Amino acid sequence: MKTNPWAKGLLLLLLISLALWMARSKTYSFTPETTFTTITGERISMKALNGKPVLVTFWATSCASCVKEFPHLIALYDRFHSQGLEIIAVAMVYDPPNRVVAMTNERKLPYPVVLDLASEYARAFGRIWATPTTLLISPDGTVAKREVGAFDLTEMETRIQHLLKG
Structure with a gap:
């Protein structure tokens, strides 16, 4: 029985796509040791x-959405920091x-x-290129939420509460 060369090509393409998807997923599944x-x-x-929820937000002073998020980030910090939440704001390489x-x-x-003077953190966290980009890291080091663009405050509060309850 002959094998169709198109079927072989399609199978190879599917396997390559699956491998790339798995590699990309792995990049975003766990936080880098940085x-x-x-x-x-x-x-x-x-x-x-480790053991704490962490919100890592990539931003720029020239990003209007980032500046609009400051009150939300401050509110999250004020509400949840005493319970263990950490927030780290990373300014993009192009920001003076x-x-x-x-x-x-x-x-x-x-x-x-x-x-982020050399884009070290943007690369480490999965090639961040848009601002704002926010990553909510669970206490076990996995990425619980990755949001490109402004995040929804109510949804983020719910996710953080869930992570704090453990």
């Missing part, structure tokens, strides 16, 4: 945050550091702010 350096010089290791520091001070952001 250490952030904040604008104040503090070093925060993702490994040290002086503008990031000025906006952080002007808006009185209570959570750590990080400069």
